[in-house]
Amino acid sequence: MKFTDYIQKIDRRYIFIVLAIAVIVPLLFPLGLPTFTTPPVRNLYKHIDEAAGEDDKAVFMDFAQSPSTLPELYPMDLAVLRHCFLRDIKVFTISYYPQGAAIMQMALSEVKEAFPDVRPDYDYCNFGYRSWALRVPITLGIGDNIAEAVETNSAGRRLENLPIMGKIKNYDNIQVCIEISGASPGYLYINYARARYGVDVAIGVTAVSAADNYPYLQTGQLIGLLGGLKGAAEYEELVETFAVNGIPYSEKKAQNLSWRQQQFELSEVPYKFKRARIGMDAQAVAHVLIILFIIIGNVGYFIEKRQEKKKFIK
Amino acid sequence: MMETIGIWLAAFLTLSMFSFLYKDNPFYKFAEHLFIGASLGYGIPYTFFNVFIPYAYNPLFLKHEYILIIPFLIGIGYWFRFSNNLSWLSRYPIAFGLGIVGMGVPMSIHAQILVQMRTMMLPLTNINLILIFIGTVSILLYFFFSKAHKGVYGKFTSIGIWFMMIGFGASFGYTVMARLSLLIGRLQFLLSDWLGLIN
Incomplete structure (x- = not known):
């Protein structure tokens, strides 16, 4: 199976596990990220x-x-x-x-x-x-x-x-x-x-x-x-x-x-x-992970689309 | 002791809810139904003792404020929803309730429409006000369907789509944050209160 096919069909439960780890680790070991006020x-x-x-x-x-x-x-x-x-x-x-x-x-x-x-x-x-x-x-x-x-x-x-x-x-x-x-x-x-x-x-x-x-x-x-x-x-x-x-x-x-x-x-x-500030550490890590997922998902989508277009031209 | 039992019960129910992420199962169903039942079960006696007793029973039967019989009878009208023949009586408390809603209309119009419009009509002295002006006008015109969205008009209304997309993006971003916050909250509970891994 190609990488693009794999990421399009990945079992969502693996994503849940990765996300859970991304949240749990910063809660156990806070990163101490700065809090900007608005x-x-x-x-x-x-x-x-x-x-x-x-x-x-x-x-x-x-x-x-x-x-x-x-x-x-x-x-x-x-x-x-x-x-x-x-x-x-x-x-x-x-x-x-x-x-x-x-x-x-x-x-x-x-x-x-x-x-x-x-x-x-x-x-x-x-x-x-x-x-x-x-x-x-x-x-x-x-x-x-x-x-x-x-x-x-x-x-x-x-x-x-x-x-x-x-x-x-x-x-x-x-x-x-x-x-x-x-x-x-x-x-x-x-x-x-x-x-x-x-x-x-x-x-x-x-x-x-x-x-x-x-x-x-x-x-x-x-x-x-x-x-x-x-x-x-x-x-x-x-x-x-x-x-x-x-x-x-x-x-x-x-x-x-x-x-x-x-x-x-x-x-x-x-x-x-400090519950919210510790929580925001986990939030930040999870957000980065979600952004990565979005990028990977879109890359897979566009590669697949391009390959389909090439097949159509041939 | 009771606190420990409560924490273990809450941890069990939290994990039961999380088990749905794997697949639907009896633990999830049990926790879901228990949540709905507990919410209702908690609300009904709480309302009875904090609303019915102090605002209806005590004034009427202990203080003999008989004028309260009128709203009391109007309120009882709701129960006739369960009768096929007398269900029309329930329209009276509903009508009374709608009348109260009507009381809020002038203030709602002021707060939700007029004040918002006034902000739209300020002199365009800074970039925020200019963006608000362009965004509002272009979105309003986008939903004006009596003119075809072509040419310069069409291009201007397409700016409205961009504004809406940015708005939806902001809402969606906040929604992601909200859902993650719920996960974080539950995990904080499991890791600190239940497992004691966080001090």
Whole structure:
């Protein structure tokens, strides 16, 4: 059998094995590839960071997630929460999905392990699960009064009695609404919260949805976007560089890769806070492999086509 | 102990799913059906205790807010979908739901159409805006079928195809990244949580 015939008819299971090896090896032995940051991620980081230490500002996080989106979205959850806890930024969390509520609780617990001083209802407030049918009334109601729209936290305590609500009333006190979503990201907040109240909106999405949402960045309806594992890795990197070291955000420093690489040692970072960056090592190797497969497949195709043309001429 | 059992169970189900890459088999079928059943099984009681009890049962039966009987009865209308004779009653909650959808139309038009159009109408002061302008106009004209795509017009509309191809390429590239991320996520779980090979 000719080489061209062989590569056109190769059993796809061999490709799966090669791909699995290409992913497993960098996970076991990380390559430490540099993480370049992009403007949509830097903008979001900068915007959140501006609320550091402010009593009357909070970040509003919506967890529209299910277990099938965990590999891409969960590192984002951890990175954003870690940023907020490190920089003393108040956080509200909510989910309109039963499974999203469980993921939200898991993310809060996992990040909080590293921050024993961070207290629920003082530094963050988990609104818990709310019915999908209530998402529009709640989103609009927050524009008037969060405590009236949401009423209670996940433990059933009334919001107006919680210390975190002292100087926070409505969207005027929300620094940004972030929807980390595997479904229709950001539309709820773009359509209602931004259109009616002018609140800043950002999204974290699976890579599949990322390209569809760039038009909203262009128009300014989104101030930031975390796209897939890459977006999560970028945000992890910014948190590691600035927030962990207590350095205020600087655009110039954020773009300076060599300066950023001097700020921390990746091997010393807890695995849960570098999951996306390690994953991106594997992603990079797998992408190179896929590009090679595409090139080999196309070379085989064109050689075969040329041979058929020659036969036809003869 | 429970955590260990959970990790082993998750590892078994992950490997069962991966076994489909070799060929269809009973382990894959079992894991697939279990996933669907567990998702539904998890959602139904969760919704019952977090929606029905606090928003319907408690206010109506404990706080005696009888005004809630009206939405309660409208909601019950959905159940008549299962009756051949009374299925028409289910149209009322559907109509009510559509009315709520209608509430979002003006805001959707503003956010999804008007703001997007406004960006199109900005002065062409930089290369991005010029590219957006050319891309949008050429694609719109490509889908205008009342004029034959010939001559200069045809060449201009073919630019629209290039823009679309680049858009599809970007989407496909991101899709590849998404699928690989799922594989990476599962392998990270197997290698770290299950096998403990990654610290």
